Amino acid sequence: MNIGIIVHSKTGTTLKFSEIIAARCRKKGHTVDLVRLKTDRPVDSGSVRQKKNFSLVNNPDCSGYDAILAGGPVWAISASPIIIAFLEEQQSISGKKMLPFVTMGFPFTFMGGRQAIKLMSNTAAGKGAIVLPGKIVPKLFHNYRALMEKAAEEIANIL
Template identity: 35%
Template sequence: MMKIGIIVFSKTNNTFSVAERLRDVLVKRGLDVVIDRVIPVSDDPGPKDSIEFRNLPDVSVYDVIIFGSPVWAFSLSGVMKAYLTQVSSLSGKKVFSFVTKQMASKFTGGNKAIRQIRSAVEAKNAKVDNSYIISWKSKNREKEIADCIDQIAKSL
């Protein structure tokens, strides 16, 4: 059976809570899905520090991967960026991504973060099927989460 990994970095659990809801929906549909957390040694590394990992998910065991990360400083979180740089080939895998962020405004890093995930995935010879942005402080948050989950579930 196709193995699905939700590979997520989350410091304050917003991104993780979306991952859990996504997992629960996919499990109910009988799919084989796990959440695999990216855990850095320090979740507050200085900008010049190299990032070391306490848990480093192995992409090679999954057929489908959904990457989840917060937006930090108008970009993809440095932890996720460092993680994606060192993963092995994603060739042949189906890939999705979602990011969570604070503000609903268009110019607060969501689009940049999903572009950064897209190019990191392309550097590993795969393409991101679809990406989702969830604005935590937006009145549309629940709808954004539901759309992300429904659309990923629909494309599996």
């Protein structure tokens, strides 16, 4: 399967998670591209509830992928506005599998993780994607590296 992992990561945590997912998927024989989203200006904070004040400069064409894994940090108790911009601007995810994943600072998934996965899932579903169950990795009080490994294995198994 041809897989595109598209990620927003400000400080590198979600990028690390993406790299672990990519490695697991490649081990299963899949072809994987990993693309880190870039914006036309630095975006250090923000919320999906605010008006967008940036543009994506490398919104990848996903038409060649069978599955798209979209990841980002939790921001302001929801999804990162940058990964939402990617999903909203996509013209080519209809009929494809889409699996959302997030990392978060707070320890409990109700502190933004679940809200982020829900918004990412609904946005992709609105574009006609076949949405798979998302993955949340919280950091505080967790061995989050181990959680990433476990989630990556589960992702590779359900694709």
